[in-house]
Amino acid sequence: xxxxxxxxxxxxxxxxxxxxxxxxxxxxxxxxxxxxxxxxxxxxxxxxxxxxxxxxxxxxxxxxxxxxxxxxxxxxxxxxxxxxxxxxxxxxxxxxxxxxxxxxxxxxxxxxxxxxxxxxxxxxxxxxxxxxxxxxxxxxxxxxxxxxxxxxxxxxxxxxxxxxxxxxxxxxxxxxxxxxxxxxxxxxxxxxxxxxxxxxxxxxxxxxxxxxxxxxxxxxxxxxxxxxxxxxxxxxxxxxxxxxxxxxxxxxxxx
Amino acid sequence: xxxxxxxxxxxxxxxxxxxxxxxxxxxxxxxxxxxxxxxxxxxxxxxxxxxxxxxxxxxxxxxxxxxxxxxxxxxxxxxxxxxxxxxxxxxxxxxxxxxxxxxxxxxxxxxxxxxxxxxxxxxxxxxxxxxxxxxxxxxxxxxxxxxxxxxxxxxxxxxxxxxxxxxxxxxxxxxxxxxxxxxxxxxxxxxxxxxxxxxxxxxxxxxxxxxxxxxxxxxxxxxxxxxxxxxxxxxxxxxxxxxxxxxxxxxxxxxxxxxxxxxxxxxxxxxxxxxxxxxxxxxxxxxxxxxxxxxxxxxxxxxxxxxxxxxxxxxxxxxxxxxxxxxxxxxxxxxxxxxxxxxxxxxxxxxxxxxxxxxxx
Amino acid sequence: xxxxxxxxxxxxxxxxxxxxxxxxxxxxxxxxxxxxxxxxxxxxxxxxxxxxxxxxxxxxxxxxxxxxxxxxxxxxxxxxxxxxxxxxxxxxxxxxxxxxxxxxxxxxxxxxxxxxxxxxxxxxxxxxxxxxxxxxxxxxxxxxxxxxxxxxxxxxxxxxxxxxxxxxxxxxxxxxxxxxxxxxxxxxxxxxxxxxxxxxxxxxxxxxxxxxxxxxxxxxxxxxxxxxx
Numbered sequence: 001x002x003x004x005x006x007x008x009x010x011x012x013x014x015x016x017x018x019x020x021x022x023x024x025x026x027x028x029x030x031x032x033x034x035x036x037x038x039x040x041x042x043x044x045x046x047x048x049x050x051x052x053x054x055x056x057x058x059x060x061x062x063x064x065x066x067x068x069x070x071x072x073x074x075x076x077x078x079x080x081x082x083x084x085x086x087x088x089x090x091x092x093x094x095x096x097x098x099x100x101x102x103x104x105x106x107x108x109x110x111x112x113x114x115x116x117x118x119x120x121x122x123x124x125x126x127x128x129x130x131x132x133x134x135x136x137x138x139x140x141x142x143x144x145x146x147x148x149x150x151x152x153x154x155x156x157x158x159x160x161x162x163x164x165x166x167x168x169x170x171x172x173x174x175x176x177x178x179x180x181x182x183x184x185x186x187x188x189x190x191x192x193x194x195x196x197x198x199x200x201x202x203x204x205x206x207x208x209x210x211x212x213x214x215x216x217x218x219x220x221x222x223x224x225x226x227x228x229x230x231x232x233x234x235x236x237x238x239x240x241x242x243x244x245x246x247x248x249x250x251x252x253x254x255x
Numbered sequence: 256x257x258x259x260x261x262x263x264x265x266x267x268x269x270x271x272x273x274x275x276x277x278x279x280x281x282x283x284x285x286x287x288x289x290x291x292x293x294x295x296x297x298x299x300x301x302x303x304x305x306x307x308x309x310x311x312x313x314x315x316x317x318x319x320x321x322x323x324x325x326x327x328x329x330x331x332x333x334x335x336x337x338x339x340x341x342x343x344x345x346x347x348x349x350x351x352x353x354x355x356x357x358x359x360x361x362x363x364x365x366x367x368x369x370x371x372x373x374x375x376x377x378x379x380x381x382x383x384x385x386x387x388x389x390x391x392x393x394x395x396x397x398x399x400x401x402x403x404x405x406x407x408x409x410x411x412x413x414x415x416x417x418x419x420x421x422x423x424x425x426x427x428x429x430x431x432x433x434x435x436x437x438x439x440x441x442x443x444x445x446x447x448x449x450x451x452x453x454x455x456x457x458x459x460x461x462x463x464x465x466x467x468x469x470x471x472x473x474x475x476x477x478x479x480x481x482x483x484x485x486x487x488x489x490x491x492x493x494x495x496x497x498x499x500x501x502x503x504x505x506x507x508x509x510x511x512x513x514x515x516x517x518x519x520x521x522x523x524x525x526x527x528x529x530x531x532x533x534x535x536x537x538x539x540x541x542x543x544x545x546x547x548x549x550x551x552x553x554x555x556x557x558x559x560x561x562x563x564x565x566x567x568x569x570x571x572x573x574x575x576x577x578x579x580x581x582x583x584x585x586x587x588x589x590x591x592x593x594x595x596x597x598x599x600x601x602x603x604x605x606x607x608x609x610x611x612x613x614x615x616x
Numbered sequence: 617x618x619x620x621x622x623x624x625x626x627x628x629x630x631x632x633x634x635x636x637x638x639x640x641x642x643x644x645x646x647x648x649x650x651x652x653x654x655x656x657x658x659x660x661x662x663x664x665x666x667x668x669x670x671x672x673x674x675x676x677x678x679x680x681x682x683x684x685x686x687x688x689x690x691x692x693x694x695x696x697x698x699x700x701x702x703x704x705x706x707x708x709x710x711x712x713x714x715x716x717x718x719x720x721x722x723x724x725x726x727x728x729x730x731x732x733x734x735x736x737x738x739x740x741x742x743x744x745x746x747x748x749x750x751x752x753x754x755x756x757x758x759x760x761x762x763x764x765x766x767x768x769x770x771x772x773x774x775x776x777x778x779x780x781x782x783x784x785x786x787x788x789x790x791x792x793x794x795x796x797x798x799x800x801x802x803x804x805x806x807x808x809x810x811x812x813x814x815x816x817x818x819x820x821x822x823x824x825x826x827x828x829x830x831x832x833x834x835x836x837x838x839x840x841x842x843x844x845x
Contacts, residue, residue: 180682
């Protein structure tokens with residue numbers, strides 16, 4: 001037992017040493033702050049990127065608001081993938097980002113989803129909310145999350161926002177809105193297509209047309225000048241990303 | 256009549272007690288620590304739920320196979336070794352705690368309570384303490400309040416578990432007269448647990464000896480103490496009690512006393528009223544025997560006596576000898592060698608030399 | 617500056633903490649008393665269960681509550697079959713979560729002070745004719761005054777500062793489930809730092825004043841009751 005612990009420590013030291021040597025050889029470990037909703041997709045990006053390049057990616061997931069606060073207080077992130085476009089813009093205004101180093105990396109898609117696959121949801125599911133037993137409708141906080149803002153836009157467009165107001169429950173982010181819906185505590189929820197896809201249960205939801213709401217542009221900013229960070233920044237808005245994004249429920253900004 | 260037949264099994268101790276006690280007077284429950292005295296008392300009080308058997312007090316069944324009267328319905332006054340006053344109540348509130356819950360009294364309870372309170376405050380000198388906080392009192396004062404609290408509840412029986420042993424010598428000396436005064440006034444039976452020969456000799460009318468959870472002797476104090484095979488001999492604690500009255504202070508440096516049998520005894524001078532009853536405790540090991548009255552001895556008290564009984568058992572080379580001194584029982588501890596040498600036998604007339612006595616007032 | 621919604625959140629938080637503390641006292645008293653008296657083997661299991669919120673991240677508790685409250689979960693389905701409304705996203709649901717979450721903060725000080733009372737005063741009271749309820753009300757309760765004070769403060773304060781559980785089962789409904797900690801979090805997330813400052817400052821000041829009052833009272837109480845240090 002003791003031997004095993006020791007060997008674990010030795011392995012750890014080895015890895016650390018390797019990483020240090022790697023840095024000197026031009027390969028880098030870069031810290032990427034990633035919005036929670038993009039974390040799963042980012043794992044795929046990481047595999048692909050690390051297979052192609054020498055650099056290593058260290059993913060730090062969390063809420064974009066928290067990441068933002070950490071960045072303006074000096075957190076050592078090389079790259080920040082936000083869940084929205086507002087925070088990256090703010091960072092640019094505050095001078096944390098050089099001009100031209102802010103890019104849309106993905107466009108989110110909104111879906112009206114329910115835990116019960118039957119009957120499949122459509123536009124009428126919202127219009128007839130009085131009749132189909134809808135008591136709670138989950139969405140992300142529209143003040144904080146673009147998915148929430150988009151959900152409000154959809155309801156307003158359909159003219160049901162005021163009527164539905166009393167039934168709305170808000171998650172701090174779209175992950176929470178999904179939790180509320182997934183556990184059945186809310187019958188319907190405005191969630192991200194990427195979340196429903198991850199469960200393999202997107203078919204029963206209403207895929208809301210993209211022209212019903214302003215695009216949910218997720219932007220990233222480059223925060224350092226390190227070679228690895230620049231390489232990943234370039235990779236994230238390359239054409240190579242398109243199939244990955246599509247597979248995970250995002251629209252590629254490269255159209 | 257108090258009819259006790261209780262047993263209790265604990266992990267490393269078992270109690271099995273069967274005896275009867277009269278309905279009045281002070282019964283000392285005496286024995287070494289760990290002998291089961293406290294457990295017996297707690298079982299009688301209803302504080303040992305594991306105790307089985309039967310218990311009848313004054314014709315009322317407190318415990319049997321089918322009955323277990325909870326402690327709060329037994330109406331006993333119990334004074335523990337530590338005063339255990341309620342720290343959140345002042346002295347007065349402590350005193351009336353039980354009396355305001357009593358169910359036995361009819362009529363104007365408030366008036367009774369006030370009268371009892373006055374009386375008990377007077378007996379135990381608590382008047383000036385009534386509004387004090389319990390933890391501002393001395394140990395002896397606290398114990399007086401605890402006794403008063405138990406009595407205020409008008410119990411059918413008073414039980415005390417080593418009430419003096421947590422106190423220092425001075426506090427014990429001060430509290431003793433309070434106990435005597437209280438016991439003299441009480442009409443209810445008192446069970447007094449102690450491992451002190453002094454307290455028992457001074458306070459008890461009856462005695463229950465306990466050892467390892469069993470009752471080894473029971474009876475009036477004279478009977479129990481006077482037995483030559485008394486378990487007390489095993490621990491070299493055997494003693495006799497002489498009831499005397501103060502005769503005079505005529506001799507310089509001496510006080511003379513007269514026993515109930517008319518014998519005169521002398522003790523170093525003490526200032527007490529003549530005609531007052533006092534008790535003397537005389538240890539068996541302080542009594543030796545002579546065939547003739549010794550002349551020119553430093554020993555003050557030499558009394559003519561008749562041998563009543565000689566113990567068969569020899570402990571540490573000595574035998575216990577029971578003597579009759581003018582009708583009172585006196586125990587002596589004499590070496591087996593001397594018994595042989597003097598050819599001591601029951602019926603023989605001898606002289607008892609008493610090396611020291613302890614005055615119990 | 618603060619908006620009306622922030623004040624609503626503030627009063628809602630006070631209400632949540634007050635109601636939860638009251639329920640906790642009613643629930644915690646018999647529970648703590650049982651724990652302080654029993655010698656059964658099940659005691660350790662119950663103690664461990666009550667202490668769980670001390671070690672678990674609140675989100676774990678919140679997550680399981682969310683599952684339990686759902687229509688297919690044990691609590692949700694029971695309420696459903698009784699025709700009662702669901703507890704998720706409601707004030708009652710938050711109270712339930714707070715009660716579970718703050719239970720050890722109330723039970724443990726009570727249990728400690730019940731144990732500290734000891735057997736002796738209760739035995740004395742019994743011989744003086746006091747029955748079980750009488751003993752509890754007139755001996756145990758007054759002697760456990762400081763334990764209750766501690767339990768109330770800890771229970772109240774812990775519920776005031778609660779975040780994880782509310783986050784999971786609240787749904788952020790103004791006046792119902794939008795409590796102070798969530799409102800602060802939202803301001804921070806929305807980059808409204810000055811409002812966050814105001815609200816956080818208010819919470820800080822309030823908590824400090826409550827604790828200050830309690831410690832002052834505590835000192836006086838222990839002085840008055842003559843408790844020795």
